[in-house]
Amino acid sequence: MKSLRKAPLSRRKFLASTGAAAVGVTLSGKFAMSAEDAKVNFYNWDTYIGETTLEDFTEATGVEVQYDLFADNDELFAKLKTGNPGYDLIVPTNDYVERMIQSNMLEPLDHSKIPNIANIDPVFMDPAFDPGRKYSLSYMWGTIGIGYRKSAVDSVPDSWKWLYDSDKYAGRIAMLGDGGTVLQMAMKYMGHSLNTTDPAIIKQAEEMLIKQKPYIKAFAPDNGQDLLLAGEVDLAMEWNGDILQAMEEDDDIGYVVPKEGGLLWEDTLCIPTGAPHPENAHKLINFILDPAVGADIAAFIYYATPNKAAKSLMDKDYTDNPAIFPPPDVIARSETAIYPGQKVTRLLDEAWTRVKAA
Amino acid sequence: MESWRRNPLVFAAIALPPAFWLVLFFLVPLGIVWLYSFGENIDLVTIETTWTLENYRRAGEPEIFTLFVRSLWLAGVATLVCLVVGFPIALVITTSSPKWKSWLLLLIILPFWTNLLIRTYALLNILGSRGRINEALGWLWEMGDGFLTIIGLGQLNLLGERFTPLTLLGNNFGVIFGLVYVALPFTVLPLYAALERMDRSYIEASLDLGAGQLRTFFSVIIPLASSGIVSAIIITFIPTLGSFLTPDLLGRGQVDMIANVIERQFKSANDWPFGAALSFILLYATFFALAARSLLAGRRGREDAEAF
Numbered sequence: 001m002k003s004l005r006k007a008p009l010s011r012r013k014f015l016a017s018t019g020a021a022a023v024g025v026t027l028s029g030k031f032a033m034s035a036e037d038a039k040v041n042f043y044n045w046d047t048y049i050g051e052t053t054l055e056d057f058t059e060a061t062g063v064e065v066q067y068d069l070f071a072d073n074d075e076l077f078a079k080l081k082t083g084n085p086g087y088d089l090i091v092p093t094n095d096y097v098e099r100m101i102q103s104n105m106l107e108p109l110d111h112s113k114i115p116n117i118a119n120i121d122p123v124f125m126d127p128a129f130d131p132g133r134k135y136s137l138s139y140m141w142g143t144i145g146i147g148y149r150k151s152a153v154d155s156v157p158d159s160w161k162w163l164y165d166s167d168k169y170a171g172r173i174a175m176l177g178d179g180g181t182v183l184q185m186a187m188k189y190m191g192h193s194l195n196t197t198d199p200a201i202i203k204q205a206e207e208m209l210i211k212q213k214p215y216i217k218a219f220a221p222d223n224g225q226d227l228l229l230a231g232e233v234d235l236a237m238e239w240n241g242d243i244l245q246a247m248e249e250d251d252d253i254g255y256v257v258p259k260e261g262g263l264l265w266e267d268t269l270c271i272p273t274g275a276p277h278p279e280n281a282h283k284l285i286n287f288i289l290d291p292a293v294g295a296d297i298a299a300f301i302y303y304a305t306p307n308k309a310a311k312s313l314m315d316k317d318y319t320d321n322p323a324i325f326p327p328p329d330v331i332a333r334s335e336t337a338i339y340p341g342q343k344v345t346r347l348l349d350e351a352w353t354r355v356k357a358a
Numbered sequence: 359m360e361s362w363r364r365n366p367l368v369f370a371a372i373a374l375p376p377a378f379w380l381v382l383f384f385l386v387p388l389g390i391v392w393l394y395s396f397g398e399n400i401d402l403v404t405i406e407t408t409w410t411l412e413n414y415r416r417a418g419e420p421e422i423f424t425l426f427v428r429s430l431w432l433a434g435v436a437t438l439v440c441l442v443v444g445f446p447i448a449l450v451i452t453t454s455s456p457k458w459k460s461w462l463l464l465l466i467i468l469p470f471w472t473n474l475l476i477r478t479y480a481l482l483n484i485l486g487s488r489g490r491i492n493e494a495l496g497w498l499w500e501m502g503d504g505f506l507t508i509i510g511l512g513q514l515n516l517l518g519e520r521f522t523p524l525t526l527l528g529n530n531f532g533v534i535f536g537l538v539y540v541a542l543p544f545t546v547l548p549l550y551a552a553l554e555r556m557d558r559s560y561i562e563a564s565l566d567l568g569a570g571q572l573r574t575f576f577s578v579i580i581p582l583a584s585s586g587i588v589s590a591i592i593i594t595f596i597p598t599l600g601s602f603l604t605p606d607l608l609g610r611g612q613v614d615m616i617a618n619v620i621e622r623q624f625k626s627a628n629d630w631p632f633g634a635a636l637s638f639i640l641l642y643a644t645f646f647a648l649a650a651r652s653l654l655a656g657r658r659g660r661e662d663a664e665a666f
Contacts, residue, residue, distance in 0.1 A: 074625040081403045103402045177611050180626060218528060219611025231488050342399055342628070349627035350419075356614040357421040357428075 040280035041066045043076065043087040045267070048140075050297040057287050063280045080105055084274035088281040094266045097136045098129045098339040106135040107271040113282040116289035119309035127266070128338060136268035137285060138306035140298075143264055143326055143334060144181065145257035147225060147243035152234035160189035160258045163216075163237055164208060170215035174228070174236040177221040179352025180345070181263065182209065184337060185237065189260055194335050197344045206351040210358045219356075228253060239265075241303055244323050255323040261333030262326075266306070395634035405630055413635035422619065422636070429615040432530065432605075433598040436537035440545040440594050441587065443538070448549035449579075452556075463550070466543050474540065478607050481536060485526040485608070492523040528610035536608035537598050544597070545590045552586020553579075588651060596644050616640065 046069045054065040070076045073096040079085065092100060100106045111117055117137065124138040148157050163173055164186055175182050184194035186205035217233050224236035225246040243255040269288065271281045287293055294310030304324045305311055311319060318324060395413055397405040451462045469477060484490045499521040526532055560582060564574040602617035616636065623633025
């Protein structure tokens with residue numbers, strides 16, 4: 001287990017944000033369009049599946065999996081925007097699920113073909129971004145919080161204040177490079193919902209960031225954990241998975257979701273419109289939601305599984321890890337980002353440009 | 359050069375594939391982006407070309423203007439540094455023996471064998487506050503401080519109480535350093551080509567007729583190499599102006615350039631029309647610079663012709 005855990009967890013790593021990634025195993029040739037030959041085209045994040053999950057699936061069902069990788073939601077969205085090039089199963093994050101539903105890019109799921117839905121924790125079954133789970137099923141979830149160097153802080157930095165509104169850690173702070181998220185967490189710190197769309201509050205968040213900017217060392221394109229590991233910064237706003245990876249390498253690193261609450265994200269299994277093999281996609285979803293398979297995947301990639309039955313098979317190292325499963329009261333104060341629409345997206349982006357130009 | 363008139367079929371056969379390539383994979387996509395720049399987002403996935411000028415108007419917002427100016431400034435300084443550093447390098451290569459020449463040229467081209475991303479990460483490792491440079495400086499500080507203690511000046515803290523690492527990243531220095539590092543080979547090669555073509559007898563004549571080394575350099579070598587210098591400036595400045603990886607990593611997201619805004623429009627902001635308009639403003643600026651250059655060159659050519 002220990003040795004397996006080193007390499008993974010790198011899903012949202014740096015390449016994701018630069019677009020420089022040419023990671024994917026390119027799909028060869030054209031997809032056969034005739035309904036349901038024994039194939040399924042799975043489009044997923046890098047290192048985001050169990051070590052043998054796909055081979056096991058082929059062995060169990062005889063359906064061959066063609067596997068392709070995307071680096072971030074923007075890439076996934078851009079690729080499907082002009083029509084599905086032939087994928088059967090994709091793994092978008094919650095706010096992108098919303099965008100895709102709005103744009104008719106997802107096929108409704110046939111729950112009767114996925115009996116293993118019963119294994120999913122009921123709290124995940126009716127989210128705001130997809131009421132009743134018509135289009136998406138929960139795959140993995142996590143948080144955005146603060147990764148920190150234990151020896152460099154006098155107490156656990158359990159407030160966004162230390163990142164957004166204080167010079168205590170001046171020059172030792174890394175923020176995410178994603179402007180929307182950074183502004184949303186600022187609004188969260190100010191006591192608003194992170195889904196606030198009020199221009200006045202967005203403006204306040206912008207002003208606070210411009211004021212704080214001199215104390216911030218980096219707006220890191222998803223490599224905050226590297227800066228933390230290298231000792232360049234002592235506080236880093238990051239995805240929990242990335243900090244977990246850093247914690248594996250260095251005992252002096254901790255992770256906390258601030259008391260104001262953080263951002264909850266959820267990656268989901270969806271079938272894109274025009275999928276050539278929807279039957280097989282349903283089969284693969286059902287397979288992934290199997291307790292033993294789900295436990296295998298979770299043990300390998302070390303993200304929080306929404307699969308109750310799978311979680312009950314996992315050891316304490318995993319289930320009691322606060323960086324994977326934050327305390328329930330913190331989760332209660334955290335929020336999922338809701339896609340705010342093009343207008344507010346533009347407001348946020350313009351505010352971010354002003355922060356960057358300042 | 360006139361032979362194509364005599365063999366139009368052969369010419370067509372040779373020219374057709376590249377022309378086809380150019381039209382299909384360059385002009386058509388560029389045309390699509392151009393249409394986007396006059397478009398509006400109807401919904402998340404639909405862009406309608408309504409011939410609105412809104413996207414170009416938005417480019418005049420103060421923060422965008424700031425970023426344009428900053429990009430021009432950073433690219434300008436980087437180009438200047440490249441020229442000042444690249445010219446002596448090109449001169450050394452030109453004047454070295456043929457055997458050395460090929461080795462030196464290889465050294466110039468060598469960085470291209472490694473991916474830009476990896477080289478940039480290597481720079482992070484060198485320039486970081488705990489990077490190699492600061493490590494070396496920290497060691498020097500220790501040595502100096504130790505020495506002062508030995509000669510009895512330790513309590514005066516002449517070198518400061520503690521070693522403070524230099525900030526080499528996340529500021530203009532980091533970005534310019536990175537831009538120069540990436541662009542330098544592009545500067546050296548056209549300079550080398552120009553200097554290599556130069557007739558050495560002019561230099562000899564200049565020295566024989568009593569001009570000093572410096573005067574020869576500024577009054578003979580530089581004017582003779584001017585076409586190479588202009589090419590070097592163009593080929594350095596234009597790609598540098600559009601950098602986004604360097605400001606992102608070596609600027610630590612603190613010193614954004616205009617390409618960072620463009621990249622965001624095509625990704626997280628999902629505002630392709632605005633991104634397209636910004637791209638085209640950059641393209642127009644480049645185009646006018648090139649046009650001005652060829653106009654100037656043309657005029658100079660005529661003046662030269664009249665002078666003789």
